[in-house]
Amino acid sequence: MARRERLKRAGLIGALVGVAATGVAVGVTAERLLLRRRRAPEADDTQAGEWFRPLPCDEAVAVPTDFGVDLHVEIVDPVDGNELDLGPLDDVDPTLIFIHGFCLDMGTFYFQRAELTRLGEHRMVFYDQPGHGRSGKLADGEYTLDDLADGLVRVIDECAPDGPLVLIGHSMGGMTIMALAEQFPDLFGDRVKGVVLVSTSAGKLDEVAFGMPDYVARIAKPLMPVVIGGGKLTSNMVDNIRRASTDLGWLITRRYGFGSEEPDRALVSYVERMNSRTDTVVVARYLRTIYTHARYPALEALKRTKVLVVCGEDDKVTPPDHSAEICRILPDASFVAVPGAGHVALLERPDIVNAALLEFLEQIY
Template identity: 60%
Template sequence: MSRAGGIASRSMRKRAGLLGAVVGIAAVGVAAGVVAERALVRRSKRAPDDPYAGEEFGHLAYDEALTVTTQDGTSLYVEIVEPTDGVELDADFVAEVTGAMTSLEPTLVFVHGFCLDMGTFHFQRKELTRRGDYRMVFYDQPGHGHSGKLESGEYELPALGEGLRAVLDETVPEGPIVLIGHSMGGMTIMAFAEQHPEYFGSRVVATVLMSTSGGRLEETKFGLPALIAKAGAPLLPLVNSATRLSGGVIDRARHASSDLAWLLTRRYGFGDTKPSPALVSYVEEMNSRTSTETVARYLRTLYTHARYPALKALRNAPALVIVGDQDMITPVTHSEEILRQLPDAEFVKVPDSGHVVMLEHADEVNAVLTAFLEKLTA
C-alpha cells in the first residue's frame, strides 16, 4: 500500500471511529433515558383539563381544493374558504391606498412556517369561517404538508416568494389581498416583497407578521439546545450527506423517538410551562411529517435569511406584528427590529406564549387579528 493510501485509510478509520463513538454515546443515552422519557410524556399527556383534548385538528371544511404549479415545477396544495357574507373595504381607504375608487372584498392569504403546514392557522381559520366575512386562501409550502418537494437543490427563499406569487396569480387574480405569515411564512412574504414591491399598497393592502424575523437567524439556531446550536454550522454538510444517503433511516429513527420529539416540541415551541398536551401533539405531528431531507435543505437558506431592506415595501400598507414574549425560536428582539423598519405597524406581544403563538393563545391572537381586519373593512 502506498503512503498516500495508508494515510487515506487511517483517515477513514478515524472518521469511522468518531461516528461509531457518536452512535455509541447516543445509544447509551437513549437506553438510559427512554424509560424516564416515556413515563414523563405519559404523565404530561394525561392532563384531565386539556381544553383541546377533543379538538379535530386538520379536519376543517373548505369550498375548493386545487394544486398550483410553480415555475420550477413544484406542486403546491391549496384550500380556499369562501365567505358567507361579503365584506367590502371602505372605498375611501381603498382610494387612499391604491389610488383607485373601487371597493372589493379582501382575500386573506395565509403562509405557514418551517416544518409546519396550513394547519398552523387552525384556530384563526375556524373563527374566521364561523364569522363568514372573508375569503381565505391556505396553502402548504414546498416540501410541507400535501405539497410536492423540490427534485434537486436547496429551498431558496426567493423561490418560496415566487411560490407565493404563483398562488396569488391562481387564486386571487384581482382585488385586494391581506398577507398573513408565521415564522418562515413571514420570511416568504419578505422575499415576495423584495421581488415584487409593486404589489404592496396596490394589491396587498395589509400584512400580518407572526413570530418571524428579517434576519440574524444564525444567532438563534431556531431554538435548538446550546450544544446542538454550537455544533450546527460545521455539521450541516454532514446532515446534507446523511439525508441523501439514508434519509429514510433517519426519518424512521425520528418516529421511533417520538416521545423525545414531543418533549422538545413542548420545550421549544410553547411558552406556558404546562401547555395543552393535545396542542403539543398536533405541532409535533406536523413537525414529524416534514422529512429530514426537506429539513436539511431548508436550514442553510433560513440561516442566511437577511431581508430587512425588503420591509420598506410593507410601509405602503398597514401592518400588524405579533410575537410571544417567550418565543425562543424567533425572539422578541427580532420583531422589535421589524418594527424599526415599520414604525407605523401595530405591535402585540402575547404574554406566556412561545413560537406557535396563534395556536397556544388562539383567543388573544384571534381578537387582535379580527380587530385589525375590521379597521381595514371599516
C-alpha cells in the same frame, strides 16, 4: 467498531435534524430526562376535546410552480350574503392568504381558520409550502425563499388574481412575504393592503441560541453544515430514527415550540405531528436558505401598507427582539406581544392572536 461508529454518527445527525424542525440542535437527552411527561391529554387541558381534524373548504386546487412543485391550496369563501363584489376595487373586502412556517403546514392556522370561517366575512386562501403537507417536493437541489416567494405569486395569480390582499405569515411564512417584497415591491400598497407577521424574523437567525446556554449554542451552530450536507445517503436512516423517537420529538416540540410551562398536550401532539411529517431531505434542503435569510431592506416595501407584528413573549426560535427590530424599521406597525406563548403563539393563545387579527382587519376596511 465501524458499525458502532456509523450508528453513532447516524444518531447525531438524526438528533440534529429532528431538533432542527423546532429550531434547536443539541441537549435533547437532558430534555428527555428533565421534561418527561405523559403525552395523553388530561381533563384540564384547554384543547383536550379538540381532535384537530381537517377543516372544511369550498375548493381545493393544485397550483403548479415554475420550479416544478405543485402546491396544495384550499379556498374558503365567505358565507352567502357577506361577499360584496360591487363598487370600486378599494371597497371590496380583501382576500386573506395564509403562509405557514418551516416543518409545519396550513394546519398551523387552525384556530384562525375556524374563527374566521365561523364569522363568514372573508375569502381565505391556505396552502402548504413546497415539501410540506400535501404539496409536492423538489426532485433535487435546495429550497430557497426566492422560490417560496415565486410560489406565493403563483397562488395569488391562480386563486386571487383580482382585488385587495392581506398576507398573513407565520415564521418562514413571514420570511416568504419578505422575499415577495424584495422581488415584487410594487405589489405592496397596490394590491397588498395589509401584512401580518407572526413569530418571524428579517435575518440573523444564525445568531439565535434557542434558549440554550451559550456554551451549548456555540457547539450547535458549527454542526448545521452537517445537517445541510446530510443529503439522501442518510435520509432513510435518519427518518427511521425520528419515527422511532416520537417521545423525544414530542418533548422537544413541547420545550422549544411553546412558552407556557404546561402547554396543552393535545396541542403539543398536533404540532409534533406536523413536524414529523416533514421528511429529513426536505429539512436539510431548507436549512441554508433559512439560516442565511437577511431581508431587512425588503421591509421598506411594507411601509406602503398596514402591518401587524405578533410574537410570543417566550419565543425561543424567533425571539421577541427579532420582532422588535422589524417594528424599529416599520415604526407605524402595530405590535402585539403574546404573554405565556412561544413560537406557535397562534395555536397556544388563539384568543389573543385572533382578537388582534380581527381588530387589524377592521382597520383596513
